[in-house]
Amino acid sequence: MSINKTVAIIGAGPVGLAAAAHVLERGLRPIVLEAGPEAAHAIRQWQHVQLFSPWAFNIDKAAQRLLAAEGWNSPDPDVYPTGRELIALYLAPLATKTPLRDIIRTSSRVTAISRTGFDKAKSKGRAEAPFEIRYRNGKGAEVLHADAVIDVSGTWFSPSPAGANGLSALGEAEHAERIAYAMPDVRGAQRSRYAGKTVAVLGAGHSAVGTLIDLTELAREAPGTKAIWLLRGPDPAKAFGGGANDKLAARGELGSAFAALVRAGTIQVETGFGVSAISDADGCLRIAAGPSSNDRHVIADQLIAATGFRPDLSFLGELRLRLDPAIEAPVALAPLIDPNEHSCGTVRPHGARELAHDEPGFYLAGMKSYGRAPTFLMVTGYEQVRSIAAEIAGDSAAAARVELDLPETGVCTRGGLESAAVSSGCCGGPAPAEVDACCTDDAAAKIAGQSGCGCPSR
Numbered sequence: 001m002s003i004n005k006t007v008a009i010i011g012a013g014p015v016g017l018a019a020a021a022h023v024l025e026r027g028l029r030p031i032v033l034e035a036g037p038e039a040a041h042a043i044r045q046w047q048h049v050q051l052f053s054p055w056a057f058n059i060d061k062a063a064q065r066l067l068a069a070e071g072w073n074s075p076d077p078d079v080y081p082t083g084r085e086l087i088a089l090y091l092a093p094l095a096t097k098t099p100l101r102d103i104i105r106t107s108s109r110v111t112a113i114s115r116t117g118f119d120k121a122k123s124k125g126r127a128e129a130p131f132e133i134r135y136r137n138g139k140g141a142e143v144l145h146a147d148a149v150i151d152v153s154g155t156w157f158s159p160s161p162a163g164a165n166g167l168s169a170l171g172e173a174e175h176a177e178r179i180a181y182a183m184p185d186v187r188g189a190q191r192s193r194y195a196g197k198t199v200a201v202l203g204a205g206h207s208a209v210g211t212l213i214d215l216t217e218l219a220r221e222a223p224g225t226k227a228i229w230l231l232r233g234p235d236p237a238k239a240f241g242g243g244a245n246d247k248l249a250a251r252g253e254l255g256s257a258f259a260a261l262v263r264a265g266t267i268q269v270e271t272g273f274g275v276s277a278i279s280d281a282d283g284c285l286r287i288a289a290g291p292s293s294n295d296r297h298v299i300a301d302q303l304i305a306a307t308g309f310r311p312d313l314s315f316l317g318e319l320r321l322r323l324d325p326a327i328e329a330p331v332a333l334a335p336l337i338d339p340n341e342h343s344c345g346t347v348r349p350h351g352a353r354e355l356a357h358d359e360p361g362f363y364l365a366g367m368k369s370y371g372r373a374p375t376f377l378m379v380t381g382y383e384q385v386r387s388i389a390a391e392i393a394g395d396s397a398a399a400a401r402v403e404l405d406l407p408e409t410g411v412c413t414r415g416g417l418e419s420a421a422v423s424s425g426c427c428g429g430p431a432p433a434e435v436d437a438c439c440t441d442d443a444a445a446k447i448a449g450q451s452g453c454g455c456p457s458r
């Protein structure tokens with residue numbers, strides 16, 4: 001087993017801290033560079049949100065071992081924490097009360113990575129050259145050399161814009177003071193901004209659904225508050241999730257509660273609404289869909305764009321990455337999570353092999369490894385970094401082993417066209433444990449010698 005290797009870990013979110021714990025346990029030397037002033041800087045921005053996964057799925061095993069040595073009491077595995085509780089009861093103690101406290105450098109933003117003495121085009125001897133990581137802290141520019149790099153810097157700080165074509169909508173930048181992204185705290189810290197206002201929420205993922213539910217609660221407390229749901233697709237039911245079939249009950253219930261509000265007409269729903277332009281209308285926002293200024297539009301005081309996230313690849317330009325051109329996830333992982341393809345929402349556990357690039361020793365992991373795809377779970381990230389730490393330490397057998405059983409979503413998407421909570425479970429139900437497959441249909445196809453799953457679109 002290799003020792004004395006330095007492993008740079010970019011980001012002190014839950015997966016970055018887990019990576020540090022696994023690397024430490026392997027006898028290697030982790031150094032965590034975190035842009036924010038404290039660990040879990042991204043989760044601090046959404047700490048008002050209740051997680052849809054209970055504690056049982058939120059704690060990494062190596063992190064737990066570090067905490068246990070300090071006399072930590074683990075939370076009730078069946079309870080669903082808020083982001084705030086996730087930090088207070090798990091991530092903050094992990095970052096400040098265990099040996100990780102000595103290896104985390106906060107207020108340290110990574111700005112560029114290369115290999116010492118090698119530009120991107122130079123090959124001979126490249127794999128042996130250490131990584132050179134540039135970062136900025138309060139003192140100025142710093143350099144760290146490392147034998148391996150795990151980029152777990154998440155995607156929270158690079159939300160996708162409102163524009164349906166992936167670009168900012170015309171006028172989006174000019175009206176930035178009335179537009180928020182992802183999941184602002186509409187009932188708490190930012191209540192005064194939204195109470196009594198007409199608020200358009202754009203998106204169809206968990207963040208949009210959660211915000212719309214919060215706005216309907218706010219409307220009860222602050223009359224005059226009105227929620228308009230803008231979604232690009234034609235079918236609101238796609239956002240309702242797997243309901244009772246979802247093995248993460250809170251996630252299923254969120255979708256079911258939302259479905260009830262939509263069916264009751266509590267929320268104004270605008271389907272097929274691809275935002276193209278945002279302009280001023282008597283002090284309000286005029287949010288238009290379509291190519292011409294006469295097109296369909298809604299008027300709102302505020303817009304919340306919950307259109308997903310994308311990875312910040314700006315500091316990785318000198319590295320030889322192998323990313324899927326659409327999803328911007330590692331090529332071997334992308335087909336498992338691509339919403340255009342068959343997906344059970346339930347992603348097979350994966351590790352160092354699927355996350356490798358043409359740059360030995362460099363890995364994307366955690367939320368960032370999913371690129372633009374949604375449905376990432378912390379527990380998936382914990383398994384990723386367990387496997388990566390084993391691989392870096394030279395323990396290929398442990399790296400290849402799968403040590404995770406993921407909860408099923410109960411949602412099956414086929415060819416991106418259909419998303420349904422199937423009463424029998426996803427695509428015929430979960431696959432048998434002994435088959436490396438995402439659902440029963442997939443398992444049947446593989447047993448029959450086919451490469452892909454048995455869904456009609458494949």
Ligand SMILES: Cc1cc2nc3c(=O)[nH]c(=O)nc-3n(C[C@H](O)[C@H](O)[C@H](O)COP(=O)(O)OP(=O)(O)OC[C@H]3O[C@@H](n4cnc5c(N)ncnc54)[C@H](O)[C@@H]3O)c2cc1C
Binds near residue numbers: 011035057152367377
């Ligand atoms: C609202 C919301 C709710 C969610 N709920 C759940 C849930 O219930 N269950 C679940 O399993 N998952 C959930 N997720 C998904 C996912 O598990 C979380 O986003 C999780 O925080 C991802 O962990 P991470 O460590 O990969 O990234 P992050 O938590 O985003 O951490 C990344 C860290 O990197 C730092 N960073 C960024 N750029 C740089 C840089 N250039 N240099 C140095 N540091 C940098 C950031 O400051 C941050 O601290 C949720 C996500 C969101 C947004």
